[in-house]
């Protein structure tokens with residue numbers, strides 16, 4: 123097992139969980155800026171981070187973060203137009219990025235106007251332009267991930283090759299919600315992160331959380347198990363519902 127043992131932090135309800143996540147986001151940003159002068163974060167899509175994004179756009183959190191020094195990337199994106207309700211960039215822009223002073227050039231979205239394979243290649247170039255050698259991609263200070271009922275994370279779904287030596291790939295997510303093409307970062311990029319955070323809430327996720335954390339299934343079956351930072355922290359932020367089977 124690469125890296126440190128996962129830390130599991132359980133909070134009494136989704137509200138307290140979102141505030142804990144906002145505090146961790148702010149603390150991580152300040153630590154990264156103090157050490158490296160910049161904060162590179164990889165955002166997640168899905169429903170769970172919505173409240174976190176809204177909180178970060180409000181006081182006290184919005185005053186705790188040096189937004190001009192933040193660079194935003196995405197762990198995955200749905201291949202729908204940037205104005206589509208299902209677009210992860212749009213979600214983060216609406217809830218957070220349009221309310222705080224992050225320079226446009228620091229917002230690194232997946233260009234979903236391209237076809238999926240081209241969008242993945244283009245995003246690999248974006249990652250390379252922001253790389254920290256010897257890596258060919260950024261070593262993210264904070265990566266936010268969610269967890270699907272089927273054990274997927276980002277858009278790494280069961281049956282999709284996980285050992286690809288490329289930073290981003292286009293995948294056809296037939297079983298996902300919404301179904302369709304996605305662009306996702308690969309485990310190699312996610313596992314280079316300094317702090318990787320699964321943010322998961324709700325009793326409906328408790329079985330899959332326990333399976334990923336403690337079950338014996340192979341990573342191929344539960345892609346979220348492939349997230350094991352090589353030289354970084356893995357933190358699970360859960361509410362009591364999601365931790366019910368731990």
Ligand code: 6PG
Pocket residue numbers: 166167168169170171197198199200210267268269270274275276277299
């Ligand atoms: C996406 C996400 C995906 C998500 C999980 C959990 O773009 O859909 O990146 O991996 O995190 O599907 O989604 P919920 O938070 O909606 O349960």
